Amino acid sequence: MSLEPQPPLPAAAEAEPQAGRIAVPVWLIVLLFLLLYWGMVYFDQHSGWFDPQVYAPYRSGAELALYQPPTGGPDLARGKVVFENVCGLCHGNDGAGKPGQAPPFIGSEWALGNPNHMIRIPLAGLAGPVEVKGQQYNLAMPAMGAALPDDDLAAVLTYIRQSWGNKASAITPAQVKAVRAEVGSRTQPWTADQLKAIQ
Amino acid sequence: MNYGPLVFLAAFFALATSWCGFVLTPQLQIGRLPQAHTVGGAASTYPVARPGLAQQGMEVYRANGCAACHSQQVGQTGTVLEIALTEAGTNQPATIAALLTLAEGSTDHAPALSLLAPVPSAPSNSTNATILAGLPRAFLRSSTREAANAAIKTLDATSAKAQLWIVPVGPDLARGWGERRSVAEDYLFDRTVMPGSQRVGPDLANLGARLPDANWHLRHLYAPRLEVKGSVMPPYRFLFEKRKIKDRQSPEALALPGDLAPGDGYEIVPTQAAQALVAYLTDLHADAPLFNAPMTRPATAEATTSTNAPAAPGTASTNAAPTHAAAP
Numbered sequence: 001m002s003l004e005p006q007p008p009l010p011a012a013a014e015a016e017p018q019a020g021r022i023a024v025p026v027w028l029i030v031l032l033f034l035l036l037y038w039g040m041v042y043f044d045q046h047s048g049w050f051d052p053q054v055y056a057p058y059r060s061g062a063e064l065a066l067y068q069p070p071t072g073g074p075d076l077a078r079g080k081v082v083f084e085n086v087c088g089l090c091h092g093n094d095g096a097g098k099p100g101q102a103p104p105f106i107g108s109e110w111a112l113g114n115p116n117h118m119i120r121i122p123l124a125g126l127a128g129p130v131e132v133k134g135q136q137y138n139l140a141m142p143a144m145g146a147a148l149p150d151d152d153l154a155a156v157l158t159y160i161r162q163s164w165g166n167k168a169s170a171i172t173p174a175q176v177k178a179v180r181a182e183v184g185s186r187t188q189p190w191t192a193d194q195l196k197a198i199q
Numbered sequence: 200m201n202y203g204p205l206v207f208l209a210a211f212f213a214l215a216t217s218w219c220g221f222v223l224t225p226q227l228q229i230g231r232l233p234q235a236h237t238v239g240g241a242a243s244t245y246p247v248a249r250p251g252l253a254q255q256g257m258e259v260y261r262a263n264g265c266a267a268c269h270s271q272q273v274g275q276t277g278t279v280l281e282i283a284l285t286e287a288g289t290n291q292p293a294t295i296a297a298l299l300t301l302a303e304g305s306t307d308h309a310p311a312l313s314l315l316a317p318v319p320s321a322p323s324n325s326t327n328a329t330i331l332a333g334l335p336r337a338f339l340r341s342s343t344r345e346a347a348n349a350a351i352k353t354l355d356a357t358s359a360k361a362q363l364w365i366v367p368v369g370p371d372l373a374r375g376w377g378e379r380r381s382v383a384e385d386y387l388f389d390r391t392v393m394p395g396s397q398r399v400g401p402d403l404a405n406l407g408a409r410l411p412d413a414n415w416h417l418r419h420l421y422a423p424r425l426e427v428k429g430s431v432m433p434p435y436r437f438l439f440e441k442r443k444i445k446d447r448q449s450p451e452a453l454a455l456p457g458d459l460a461p462g463d464g465y466e467i468v469p470t471q472a473a474q475a476l477v478a479y480l481t482d483l484h485a486d487a488p489l490f491n492a493p494m495t496r497p498a499t500a501e502a503t504t505s506t507n508a509p510a511a512p513g514t515a516s517t518n519a520a521p522t523h524a525a526a527p
Contacts, residue, residue, distance in 0.1 A: 050224070052225075053490060053491040054491065055380060055382055055491055056274075056275070057275050057276055057277050057278060057369075057380065058278075058491075064491065066343070066344040067365050067493045068365075069238055069239030069363070069488060069494070069495045070239070070363055
């Protein structure tokens with residue numbers, strides 16, 4: 001029996017270390033599921049469903065819609081654009097008309113009066129003598145508004161009735177649509193007397 | 200055991216998913232963003248391309264590293280619905296009574312003005328005029344859109360004219376740095392978007408709206424502390440030229456006081472780069488009401504006393520309530 005220390009066994013050093021397996025603790029699984037649940041709740045409330053229109057203080061498209069400015073009322077800005085493209089050349093962008101050529105809109109009894117008369121004029125034009133604010137005009141106006149969509153025509157007529165100090169009721173696209181259906185495919189321009197006969 | 204392929208796949212999957220989420224999806228969603236239409240009132244296209252000089256000024260802004268100290272992004276913490284009167288109408292006692300009823304009557308409204316909070320005992324005709332003076336003003340805060348619409352109807356019925364104001368709120372907005380939060384459209388025509396990350400100086404997203412004076416900007420670039428007391432901005436004098444006056448002073452020469460004046464017979468004139476930079480700075484606007492950042496601008500053109508200085512604590516304007524209006 002020898003008392004000398006044995007040299008370490010070479011076999012132990014050669015063995016490759018093994019990765020052991022151990023069960024995931026139950027609390028960790030519970031925690032993960034709680035985190036998952038919280039994540040989904042957060043997602044529901046804050047993601048806006050990844051809508052690119054929804055930014056941070058708003059949490060969903062529905063909430064964003066609640067904060068939209070009111071769109072009610074006539075669209076005078078649109079009416080102004082249409083007016084200056086279509087009507088302004090003759091009637092003037094300031095609505096003052098051109099003496100002897102095109103009657104003014106400011107304070108005009110035709111612009112402020114019966115909408116049924118006013119809507120018909122751009123739809124089929126107006127020819128022959130017409131008296132506006134005590135002045136006689138005798139030229140033909142083509143059917144400038146026949147090609148405009150109902151909402152554009154309503155916007156421009158409303159713009160005429162509510163600009164430059166004019167204060168008359170707005171004209172809705174529905175009114176324009178109704179009159180357009182009555183006018184039908186009329187190509188003849190109106191005369192002032194024909195319009196006055198219409199209620 | 201060889202886990203190499205598994206580790207590679209796991210890392211690839213993790214990086215690929217985040218790349219899809221943070222790069223690809225936003226690119227698909229807003230990569231080809233068109234111009235937006237503004238909402239409410241006069242509809243127009245937003246944004247419009249910068250004028251040429253301002254476009255050059257953006258390069259000057261970039262070359263001088265302005266974005267290192269100035270951000271161009273405004274935050275918002277919430278939105279408040281306010282009901283304002285624009286016209287008092289003819290039946291003022293009824294209007295005030297309706298306002299008081301609305302303010303007390305339900306939990307949907309809170310008074311936005313202190314004079315509505317205590318109940319004035321039977322207001323006589325003379326006080327009516329003072330209560331309804333200074334219109335348009337916000338009188339009530341509503342918690343929901345339906346309540347606001349109903350309140351406006353009630354007030355309109357008393358011959359007054361009421362309006363809904365949609366007011367974004369937040370610390371940035373209370374400082375006067377903007378009127379609403381920044382959205383992607385604001386940067387649509389910026390090549391090299393420079394939103395900035397540090398705010399050594401004030402946010403510049405809406406600078407052109409709050410400081411439209413080009414001469415102010417030129418003097419401020421030449422000598423910042425001349426215009427803003429205690430400013431830490433370095434002077435950008437290399438953007439200016441000291442010139443001998445030939446026949447008479449050039450019109451764009453800076454008017455400088457006292458010791459900054461260049462001396463007799465000389466003048467300080469901005470170079471092309473300074474002119475371009477100022478054109479860019481005065482062109483910075485982020486105040487159009489958009490669908491994704493709605494607001495209504497109060498009908499008065501009252502210029503809020505917006506400054507470059509950070510908001511002093513306690514100067515709470517109506518914008519200062521950083522509360523998120525409760526969503527219904």
